Amino acid sequence: MEQISIRRPDDWHLHLRDGAMLQGIAPESARDFARAIIMPNLVPPVVTGDQAAAYRDRILAALPEGADFKPLMTLYLTEETDPHDVVRAHADGIVTAVKLYPAGATTNSASGVRDFDKVRGVLEAMAEAGIPLCVHGEVVDADVDIFDREAVFIDRILDPVRRATPGLRVVMEHITTRQGADYARAGGDDLGATITTHHLVINRNAILVGGIKPHYYCLPVAKREEHRLALRAAATSGDASFFLGTDSAPHIDPLKENACGCAGCFTATNTLSILAEVFEQDGALDRLEAFTSLNGPAFYRLPPNETRVTLTKGEPVSYPDKIETGDGPVTVFNPMMPLHWRVG
């Protein structure tokens, strides 16, 4: 029997939502992950330290008895964000990072940033205090093709902002392109990138071939195969720039299977089995731990987890098609391949 043991993974980009959805899906992440960076795109968004502390407490209350899971909270950056509140919430240990959504780029991003000059003061305060900025890196200009939005964002927004704010620590969230991987790799110690589980598995054909498949639609949208291969190479390389952020983003089925379906893939339930399969396919099982459990803590200047998990190879594992929540069913990401690695 083939087994590997790795430090317990962390998820550096996770949507847990709120209310009945939170109750239903929090156990899915708590089972396999020790910590997660919790995205603040609730309705209304988490914009102050007090709101982040209250949301953290709701998450803790939704965890199963005895769960070993620590939510690391983020604030949603708006043009009104007060730099002092951010620095205080970070110093008090309430907030780990700040999240930048360009207004209109993705789910619940209407309160995001339109004019980057308006957040200059916050970014400078964050650079000084060493608070990471997590970035959804897509431009929203109507004249930019949706498949080009990440690469254009790097040139038009991210690179100028980083040059204008020396010392700002940035995580490029859920990169989906070769350009994203190349930029992150070249960016030095103050730049990192999360890669999702699903973007290692699917390219854009999954969404569009043989009928429109809403459960494979997320943002940034999956790109061409060459980009998926660039992400695979980055994730399995062991390079400290790259770490797991599942971007597990539950939406109930009626909102996905819809004439205007929501963006998001829900991968919390089977992520570790998928990643073990992917890393094995690429002959990189010995580098799985760097991606899931070492590179992220190193970027966030946190110790890696001391506890470990075992992955065991055997007959294809089964996992639920859907997680039933009080809000409705959430379809679990189907990687369209058998998974042979189970946790435990």
Ligand SMILES: NC(=O)N[C@@H](CC(=O)O)C(=O)O
């Ligand atoms: N990734 C997604 O497709 N959706 C996320 C938002 C995000 O991370 O951009 C969500 O909140 O549903």
Ligand SMILES: [Zn+2]
């Ligand atoms: Zn995003």
Ligand SMILES: [Zn+2]
């Ligand atoms: Zn996300």
